[in-house]
Amino acid sequence: xxxxxxxxxxxxxxxxxxxxxxxxxxxxxxxxxxxxxxxxxxxxxxxxxxxxxxxxxxxxxxxxxxxxxxxxxxxxxxxxxxxxxxxxxxxxxxxxxxxxxxxxxxxxxxxxxxxxxxxxxxxxxxxxxxxxxxxxxxxxxxxxxxxxxxxxxxxxxxxxxxxxxxxxxxxxxxxxxxxxxxxxxxxxxxxxxxxxxxxxxxxxxxxxxxxxxxxxxxxxxxxxxxxxxxxxxxxxxxxxxxxxxxxxxxxxxxxxxxxxxxxxxxxxxxxx
Amino acid sequence: xxxxxxxxxxxxxxxxxxxxxxxxxxxxxxxxxxxxxxxxxxxxxxxxxxxxxxxxxxxxxxxxxxxxxxxxxxxxxxxxxxxxxxxxxxxxxxxxxxxxxxxxxxxxxxxxxxxxxxxxxxxxxxxxxxxxxxxxxxxxxxxxxxxxxxxxxxxxxxxxxxxxxxxxxxxxxxxx
Ligand SMILES: Cc1cc2nc3c(=O)[nH]c(=O)nc-3n(C[C@H](O)[C@H](O)[C@H](O)COP(=O)(O)OP(=O)(O)OC[C@H]3O[C@@H](n4cnc5c(N)ncnc54)[C@H](O)[C@@H]3O)c2cc1C
Ligand code: FES
Ligand code: FES
Numbered sequence: 001x002x003x004x005x006x007x008x009x010x011x012x013x014x015x016x017x018x019x020x021x022x023x024x025x026x027x028x029x030x031x032x033x034x035x036x037x038x039x040x041x042x043x044x045x046x047x048x049x050x051x052x053x054x055x056x057x058x059x060x061x062x063x064x065x066x067x068x069x070x071x072x073x074x075x076x077x078x079x080x081x082x083x084x085x086x087x088x089x090x091x092x093x094x095x096x097x098x099x100x101x102x103x104x105x106x107x108x109x110x111x112x113x114x115x116x117x118x119x120x121x122x123x124x125x126x127x128x129x130x131x132x133x134x135x136x137x138x139x140x141x142x143x144x145x146x147x148x149x150x151x152x153x154x155x156x157x158x159x160x161x162x163x164x165x166x167x168x169x170x171x172x173x174x175x176x177x178x179x180x181x182x183x184x185x186x187x188x189x190x191x192x193x194x195x196x197x198x199x200x201x202x203x204x205x206x207x208x209x210x211x212x213x214x215x216x217x218x219x220x221x222x223x224x225x226x227x228x229x230x231x232x233x234x235x236x237x238x239x240x241x242x243x244x245x246x247x248x249x250x251x252x253x254x255x256x257x258x259x260x261x262x263x264x265x266x267x268x269x270x271x272x
Numbered sequence: 273x274x275x276x277x278x279x280x281x282x283x284x285x286x287x288x289x290x291x292x293x294x295x296x297x298x299x300x301x302x303x304x305x306x307x308x309x310x311x312x313x314x315x316x317x318x319x320x321x322x323x324x325x326x327x328x329x330x331x332x333x334x335x336x337x338x339x340x341x342x343x344x345x346x347x348x349x350x351x352x353x354x355x356x357x358x359x360x361x362x363x364x365x366x367x368x369x370x371x372x373x374x375x376x377x378x379x380x381x382x383x384x385x386x387x388x389x390x391x392x393x394x395x396x397x398x399x400x401x402x403x404x405x406x407x408x409x410x411x412x413x414x415x416x417x418x419x420x421x422x423x424x425x426x427x428x429x430x431x432x433x434x435x436x437x438x439x440x441x442x443x444x445x446x447x448x
Pocket of ligand 1: 030033035103110118
């Protein structure tokens with residue numbers, strides 16, 4: 001499978017990346033780890049005329065303690081997130097979930113920024129970022145802005161990022177309650193989630209339960225009102241619209257969401 | 273180096289862009305003029321004749337195309353050659369020396385870690401990346417480290433034994 005021809009530009013800095021995308025407009029796409037974009041290009045579902053490779057942009061791969069939150073550069077690879085001592089200590093949900101993305105080779109290439117910017121509801125990290133109430137930082141021609149995770153994911157492969165905006169940083173607040181849980185239901189040992197659940201305290205993010213990554217609002221409300229895991233998890237599928245495909249019908253996914261949310265909440269309550 | 277695509281655009285159509293890349297492959301510096309859409313796997317196989325790197329699925333699933341890029345296992349069917357600019361690439365051909373097999377190759381031989389052999393180069397490269405970081409892995413570590421590689425023949429049991437064999441040999445070599 002050979003992608004359609006394109007011209008290749010290697011950005012040497014954030015400014016250069018932004019200049020290039022302004023110059024080439026709709027024809028251009030950013031390339032980070034390439035582990036979502038390249039498969040789509042091979043299938044010719046994506047046919048950008050210009051690829052702007054972010055791979056050499058310095059200073060976009062880091063994990064830093066900033067007191068109340070941890071700041072992660074958009075180009076930080078899944079493997080770095082998975083193995084960061086700081087994240088394992090402060091944000092174990094994120095480190096653990098990054099370690100469940102694909103396989104070792106995928107984690108060596110894929111980046112957290114690419115995973116979020118791609119806006120795939122079947123991806124693991126968007127649900128985690130939602131449950132952790134992170135803030136995403138974007139740079140565009142008119143400067144920098146912050147986007148709350150809750151406003152970032154809009155629809156299937158659609159995010160709040162404008163085509164000429166670059167995601168630069170993810171700021172994840174250190175959680176007030178330590179309990180976390182992560183559940184990923186797969187057909188094979190290593191696979192995309194048929195349904196996934198990320199829990200931090202009383203926040204619950206869902207993987208693959210609608211056109212965009214979303215939170216289990218009814219479950220969260222019940223938890224805030226004092227409901228236990230079992231009772232709250234029964235509401236997990238409310239307000240969702242899961243897809244049907246050859247891995248499962250919408251009804252099956254709703255069932256999975258209820259079971260997995262219960263397990264994740266119990267995991268969060270039981271502690272590590 | 274000539275690589276012929278099944279479709280190169282109509283005659284008189286837009287010119288196909290070319291890009292120069294400089295990569296070290298198995299310690300040797302290589303300069304190539306490539307189309308940006310050329311996959312690293314294809315540069316290695318067709319451009320350089322290093323056909324030990326196999327392409328099985330072409331969809332990032334099977335791991336047969338695994339090579340090391342700056343010491344890390346990656347699937348070369350899911351990386352453009354131009355992304356490897358300035359990097360150090362190691363393929364299965366880079367394992368043995370003139371006179372000696374690499375302990376991983378010996379291990380696969382000793383423990384019958386292959387049947388048809390299609391997955392073997394990728395398995396060995398993924399295992400090399402693992403052993404370079406973790407010289408004394410448990411069976412579980414090995415299964416996890418090879419979880420991006422599929423084998424349709426062996427049932428994996430002997431592959432895990434082969435890697436354990438190699439790990440032990442490498443440890444005794446570095447101790448000795
Ligand atoms: C075999 C396989 C299995 C996988 N399994 C899983 C899994 O189990 N769970 C999971 O969550 N994911 C999985 N993935 C996807 C993987 O996590 C990807 O790495 C990730 O989705 C995309 O990150 P990337 O850096 O590769 O982005 P790319 O593919 O380079 O880019 C993806 C999109 O985001 C845009 N983009 C990238 N970076 C930026 C930025 N900084 N600012 C603005 N736009 C940007 C690109 O233009 C492109 O449109 C799998 C992938 C493969 C190939
Ligand atoms: S050919 Fe690259 S993963 Fe199968
Ligand atoms: S030995 Fe045949 S695929 Fe592994």
